[in-house]
Amino acid sequence: MISLQILCSGTPTPSDVRWGSAYALKMGNEWFMFDCGPAATYKLIKSKINPLDISNLFFTHHHSDHDADYACFLLTRFDQSIGKEKELNVYGPPPTQELTNKLIGENDGAYWHDFVARTNHPLSLWAYQERGGKLPRPVPKVNSYNINPGKVTSGKDWEISSVRVEHVQPYLDSLAYRVDYSEGSIVFSGDTKPCQALIDLAINADVLVMECIRLESEMKGNATSLSETSAMQAGKIAEETGVKLLVLTHQAHYLDSVKDEVLKEVKKNYNGKVIWADELMRVNL
DSSP: OEEEEEEEESOSSOOSSOOSEEEEEEETTEEEEEOOOTTHHHHHHHTTOOGGGEEEEEOSOOOHHHHTTHHHHHHHHHHHOOSOSOOEEEEESTTHHHHHHHHHOTTTSTTHHHHHHHTTSHHHHHHHHHTTOOSSOOOOOEEEEEOOSEEEEEOSSEEEEEEEOOSSTTTSOOEEEEEEETTEEEEEOOSOOSOHHHHHHHTTOSEEEEEOOBOGGGGTTSGGGGTOOBHHHHHHHHHHHTOSEEEEEOOOTTGGGGHHHHHHHHHTTOOSEEEEOOTTOEEEO
8 A cells, every 4th residue: 555644735935734845655664755844854753654764765856845854854863763773865856965964974064963972972872772772872874865867766666766847947956756666656746847757757647746836827927937837737737647646735825725716727627536735644545
């Protein structure tokens, strides 16, 4: 079974119901994470997901609403570790590797002091042993990669691939991901305007997790159309790709107040099943 956990489903502008982007995906007994926006680690816990159970994290791009909680996620995994967990693999476009090094790089990482304290002070070592760890306590091992479009990684019965989508280049590179699993397929659009690369990636997928920033009328005559996807465009992409389920996410902070209008606009072009992503929602596929 595949389970999609909505952690964060908003934009950089917070509302009282959504903020930033982050998703957890369970395939079999493995959890994967896509983006790590504001409060994503807390929302993992709220969703009954242990951060230590996630050993693969994928960034679509490095706007703050997609990576602001990265440091918290790394430090929480380390704080709760007992030294027996799988190493964490982190994939994304540049500067994924550089950001990781700036946060936890040896000696000059922004949080290296935390690792030094927790691997040396008696209180931290006692807590580590109480959880089941054995001394000496190691510093965390994080494998971070700057990736290009194509196959990203694979396992026994799953494969993850990516394409470059069109968001805010040349300032930040942006990727969409496709997960192919023995029991189904799911595509994460990330932030993008409609583009052929995303359409090709999502052809015949079971699920498309698609950004839906605004109504079509609100994007005419302004720069939003250069980088984002409207409700009407999201419906068109879902219909063209033949996906079975469209999950609308990355909604602007006020869009919940016009939810019915948004769904009506999507349905003008797409006849399949549509889910309005709410934070902490779990979708079993």
